């Protein structure tokens with residue numbers, strides 16, 4: 313079993329923090345859709361001839377910018393060339409794109425899950441981020457989506473916006489949980505080079521929040537969402553029981569996936585590859601019937617370390633038996649003193665055959681994983 317990710321590399325405007333691959337020039341949109349369909353056909357055996365596709369995820373960029381016909385063309389290509397037994401069909405969307413008519417179209421296309429980029433319910437923050445929607449649209453979108461028949465709703469929030477106190481973040485969390493989406497993804501604002509925020513920070517025009525401030529907001533979020541009945545099943549992802557994202561969970565469990573579109577990544581269980589992150593070059597290659605990607609052959613250590621990094625971030629933790637069975641590696645023996653130290657500091661726990669982060673350990677997930685790497 314496996315998943316397919318479709319990257320739609322267009323946005324209405326550039327959010328000031330974003331370093332994903334996208335373009336605000338949408339004149340290539342229909343050509344891009346044609347080439348995405350072409351890549352889907354060329355790559356139809358990447359995951360193996362008999363592979364069953366369980367999840368399809370439209371991400372970006374902003375997939376909700378595509379017309380109904382453009383999305384239908386991609387979905388039709390997938391259904392013609394892949395074996396499907398879909399458990400989840402997700403599309404990312406921004407609130408300003410989700411008019412009642414658009415929501416009806418997405419429903420008619422058989423999407424059963426919406427991932428909505430809300431980020432905040434405050435206009436001052438949305439404006440600062442240069443988001444294309446406003447707070448009123450953030451507030452209305454969940455109701456509109458429910459009216460259109462969507463039950464599986466996820467919203468994205470963002471914390472770490474520098475403020476004198478945590479009042480705006482607390483209000484964002486309160487509003488989010490009062491709307492009762494089944495799933496919430498929440499990421500810390502990070503300052504990436506090449507973004508507007510990166511440049512303002514470098515020039516001293518923007519002072520990011522301190523690590524302590526963001527860590528406090530992370531803990532406020534953990535407490536609030538836990539009280540509201542959400543399970544932190546991955547460091548940045550919270551779901552009500554039975555509302556965890558299947559597509560993303562499969563990534564974290566090391567299940568193969570095919571990424572289509574510029575900058576998309578693929579994983580076949582042994583190697584990773586990533587498509588060129590340039591719309592014009594991506595289109596040009598495919599017009600000639602060629603794929604333009606780079607491939608990383610992963611060493612045994614790479615695969616183990618990646619598994620530790622991703623699995624430790626999840627509620628299920630790192631399966632030590634799996635490491636022994638598949639890689640003949642006993643992490644308990646190799647990293648005995650490190651594991652003992654983290655256990656004494658109550659950052660890590662051993663539950664049967666699984667190494668699991670404690671609530672406090674989740675704040676230091678990447679640091680702890682790094683110490684466990686081979």
Ligand code: SF4
Nearest residue numbers: 323326327330372373
């Ligand atoms: S809409 Fe999403 S992908 Fe596009 S610029 Fe904003 S954060 Fe980035």
